[in-house]
Amino acid sequence: MNAIIQLNHIDKSYVNGKIRNQVLNDFSRSFTHRCFAVLAGPSGSGKSSLLNILATLDRPDAGEYWLNGSQVSFDNKKKLTELRKQNFGFVFQSFNLIPVLNALENVELPLTLFEYTKEERSELAQQALELVGLGDKTKKRPYEMSGGEQQRVAIARAIARHPTIIFADEPTANLDKQNALNIIHLMQRLNEDEGLSFIIASHDEKVIRAGKEIVNLGE
Numbered sequence: 485m486n487a488i489i490q491l492n493h494i495d496k497s498y499v500n501g502k503i504r505n506q507v508l509n510d511f512s513r514s515f516t517h518r519c520f521a522v523l524a525g526p527s528g529s530g531k532s533s534l535l536n537i538l539a540t541l542d543r544p545d546a547g548e549y550w551l552n553g554s555q556v557s558f559d560n561k562k563k564l565t566e567l568r569k570q571n572f573g574f575v576f577q578s579f580n581l582i583p584v585l586n587a588l589e590n591v592e593l594p595l596t597l598f599e600y601t602k603e604e605r606s607e608l609a610q611q612a613l614e615l616v617g618l619g620d621k622t623k624k625r626p627y628e629m630s631g632g633e634q635q636r637v638a639i640a641r642a643i644a645r646h647p648t649i650i651f652a653d654e655p656t657a658n659l660d661k662q663n664a665l666n667i668i669h670l671m672q673r674l675n676e677d678e679g680l681s682f683i684i685a686s687h688d689e690k691v692i693r694a695g696k697e698i699v700n701l702g703e
């Protein structure tokens with residue numbers, strides 16, 4: 485099978501004082517290339533916890549994580565950082581744009597971690613902004629843009645290097661209905677036309693309806 489990520493028998497719990505909260509219990513699942521997967525379930529069901537493990541931002545208590553056929557070790561922080569840098573893009577609920585930078589500069593910023601020339605960075609950022617329909621707003625600062633436009637900049641930032649997989653945690657939660665639908669359609673288009681893979685944690689019915697596959701937590 486064409487799996488990018490394979491999770492086997494993952495356990496994750498949080499301990500608060502004497503209370504152990506088992507969030508994931510023997511969880512196994514694979515995610516394929518070009519997936520558009522939604523992690524769904526009520527608040528507290530573990531969507532963000534699972535997304536953070538998939539994104540290697542948090543480590544499971546037990547179980548295996550395979551990426552493109554190689555087992556990932558959670559012990560080597562440096563390697564994990566490199567793995568994220570090479571393979572993953574991130575989209576957050578609150579956009580996380582830098583206010584003093586314009587759209588183009590926001591998309592360029594993470595590219596400075598790679599060995600691109602200034603011209604290459606600018607070219608990749610411009611292309612990504614065109615893909616999200618903001619080719620004519622590259623000089624706008626975040627405060628000059630709507631929430632929907634800011635989230636599109638954040639998506640451009642996540643896709644600029646064509647990462648293997650894009651993780652999004654509640655990407656529509658700060659948007660009104662129409663902007664939320666626009667963002668969903670944009671992600672669907674990037675999935676269909678550009679072959680980008682998405683794993684999205686969301687309790688938004690509109691996002692869940694758009695999912696090609698739904699991982700239902702808390703059932």
Ligand SMILES: Nc1ncnc2c1ncn2[C@@H]1O[C@H](COP(=O)(O)OP(=O)(O)OP(=O)(O)O)[C@@H](O)[C@H]1O
Pocket residue numbers: 498499500505507525526527528529530531532533534685687
């Ligand atoms: N760092 C942490 N320390 C302790 N408990 C945590 C931690 N992170 C999450 N939890 C607990 O784990 C459970 C799952 O949390 P998680 O954030 O994954 O849920 P969620 O499905 O994303 O919820 P929401 O829809 O509200 O975002 C919750 O009961 C939460 O309180």
Ligand SMILES: [Mg+2]
Pocket residue numbers: 531532533653685
């Ligand atoms: Mg969450």
